[in-house]
Amino acid sequence: MGAGKGDAMILSIFKDCFETLFFKGDYSGCSRFIRLFADKSGHRRLAAFFSRDRCSRINVLTVDKEPGVNMDQTYIRDVSEHVGEEITIKGWLYNQRSSGKLIFPQIRDGSGIIQGVVFKKNVPERVWTDFEGLTQESSIIVRGRVRADERAPGGYELDVSDVEVLQTAEAYPITPKEHGVEFLMDHRHLWLRSRRQHAILTVRAEVIRAVRDYFDSNGFLLMDTPIFTPAACEGTTTLFSVDYFEDTTAYLAQSGQLYNEATAAAFGKVYCFGPTFRAEKSKTRRHLTEFWMVEPEVAYADLDDIMELAEDFITFIVHRVLENRRKELDEMERDISRLEKIEPPFPRLQYDDAVRMLQEGHEKGELESQFEWGGDFGSPDETYLSNRFDRPVMVHRYPAAVKAFYMKPDPERAELALCVDVLAPEGYGEVIGGGQRADDLAYLLKQIHEHGLPEDAFDWYLDLRKYGTFPHGGFGMGIERCMAWLCGIEHIRETIPFPRMLYRLKP
RNA sequence: UGUAGGGUAGCUCAGUUGGGAGAGCUCUUGUCUGUUAAACAAGAUGUCGCGGGUUCGAACCCCGCCCCUACAUCCA
Structure with a gap:
């Protein structure tokens, strides 16, 4: 039984039982804790109700009124x-x-x-x-x-x-008429008040809550990873640098993964969730310089485990949003039937087969560029692949050469990495990237040297391979890209209250 | 960083042989007891991105710069 349905049932029992009880707020998705607002009489009768152990798994708190709101105000x-x-x-x-x-x-x-x-x-x-x-x-x-x-x-x-x-407000800049992107972005602080933006950001809060609920209730422990980091995690992508007291430079985190490999060895199943910074000079509808990423890491998981986790996780989020935020999806005229098709299993596509698909697409004239085995997919390639399926497609085992240094090589074909990218449907691109991590010290050392990375910056990371190395893996999901797909939004900038982009730092 | 398109009223935009700066909306005033981006009537609104050049004359042609948008590279 879905959590939301259970709550609806319990709420209807309460309404039948207590005339004096009144409800406020939004309980959707809270399966263990329900907060009720009752007057003194209702309070006593609630206590009696629960002493009969009719809903022992529910932890009910009663208070006299909704906190932070005057009694005379109605929402x-x-x-x-x-x-x-x-x-x-x-x-x-x-x-x-x-x-x-x-x-x-x-x-x-x-x-x-x-x-x-x-x-x-x-x-x-x-x-x-x-x-x-x-x-x-x-x-x-x-x-x-x-x-x-x-x-x-x-x-x-x-x-x-x-x-x-x-x-009496001064002449309000955002009229109920058409406006251009630049004007609206300059007035983002006011734009948030309009219906569509209100709906989008309400869904965002729901997605974030779903993310937390999913990991919290599936045995993962939250491990916050640092935002100030000493050096590049992956080396290739550009980092924002900041002065860190005298004579030291710190970099803003572009991933919590390496740290979570350490916490996974300590806690087994962990996740981190926070802002991530990338100084890439890319200005497309899929990029922000500051975005939110959730990264689970699981000890003793292999690539198949990670793919199953990603599939289950995405399905959970889609179900939750459909269950609780249908009104908002309607408000932004999202084609809900596309989301209702999201059920496991998701298609798993080996890189080799994906390349074959792209080459056939080119021969049929459906794809402009000719794709050669060995490269990473470009944006049009990803769009073509994702349009072949009605649910997210998981492309796995890319050539190791195009992936990050920490990926574990496939024992059966050493030129491939045990990695997976999840491409969202409808051309929304890569929402998840992850895989199994290299756990062999000698291999990692070789990779670090071949990628031209400073070995001493990774000494602590290499320690994880010296003191009880273990198979493990995980992935990262970008909240905003996931949001853009769920809400059917053209540009990622509308999925976060105040987007940070190349050439936009204000408001 | 590259390619393409763009910058004209508060907003969205039109404006070609180079010669009078315009429309719709917002706003102001008036009419209407059910409006749905209300309707109707009247009125107000300009550094034509910035700088230089060609010309009797430039929103329009030329050069430089700034800014925006889309796509690509990169990635979630």
Whole structure:
């Protein structure tokens, strides 16, 4: 049973049992802990309910009210529970249409948008003139009665009785019309308020929560790896450097993997999750200079184990988003049927076979460039491959020469690396890269020398091969690329609140 | 870094033989008791990216620079 369904069942039991109980917030996805808000009577009856051990696996906390919120404030996401009641909404004016003696303000409060109705005849003159003078994004506190109405976007309306204007906003730059990319990016701090961006970033929070829930509930331990690092992890890609006190240069982390190989030896199954920095001068729709990456590392795992983990992990995230954020996906007009097809098993494609596929594509005239065995795939190649399948495709065993120094060579064909790239469907490119790590000291030393890396920078890493070396592997998933695919977004810059890109550091 | 396209009103854009700087939206005012990016009427808005050149005359042609976008290289 999915966690969300279980919660829905429990919530319905509560609603049947307790008249005095009221619910707020969003419980989706929390299978062990539910927080309820009840008055004193409800509190006592809840205690009795749980003493009968009907839901012993659920840890319930009861408090008198939602923390951090005034008792007199109602969030727009909760209005369906307040039909017929007089409520107070604290928020901003999203947009306003008027028609003579009628004004329809659209009010947003971060949790949703509700349409208000102001009849000139039914409100004091001050309220009417206050609304007449309101500009887009003015901050307001609105009082009114909730009513279900088919004509309203969202299905519920607020019959406004009173308004308090905190500030009449200056002319708001982002109008409900078309805007160009540059203008919107310059106003990213305001753009976040608009519907589509709100939906996208709500899904992002859901994806991140799913990532944490997945690893936390599958025996992984969170190990935060450092952001200041002494030298290149992989050598090839460019790093951001910062002054580290006198005479020392530190580099911003481009991966936590090498450190997680150490923590995996200490804790078995680990993951790190944090910002990652790459100073690559690439400006494409798939690149950020600062992005979030989650990297699991598993002791005694081989390449097949890692592929199975990646497949199960991606499926979990897709299911969670479909279950909890369907409204947001609809809001951004995502073709959900494409996501509903994401079920294991994912196709596993050997590099050799992928190359054959690309060459056939070229012969058929479906692919412009001629691909030669031995190279890494370019972006058009990845797109071509991923379009052959309706679910993520796992390409494994690339030539060792095009991959990082720490990859374990295939014992059956030493020229291949035991690695895997997961290509998202619909041309969204590589969302996961990983594989099995080289565990032989002599081989690693040879690789470090051949890649021209400083051996002394890796002395601690090489220690892991001296003191109980072990087979292990893992992968890294870029949150933003995964997001772009899940949400069907053209450009990765919309999947993070404040994107950092080549030539963009502000706002 | 390379290739291609672009920079004109607050926003989105049109503007060719080189000669009067424009449209829609936003905004302001007015009409309308159910608007859905409301509609209708009237009004306001400019360093044509910056610098130089050609010309009687440059948004338009030439040179240099700046900025943006897409793609490629790189990668998640």
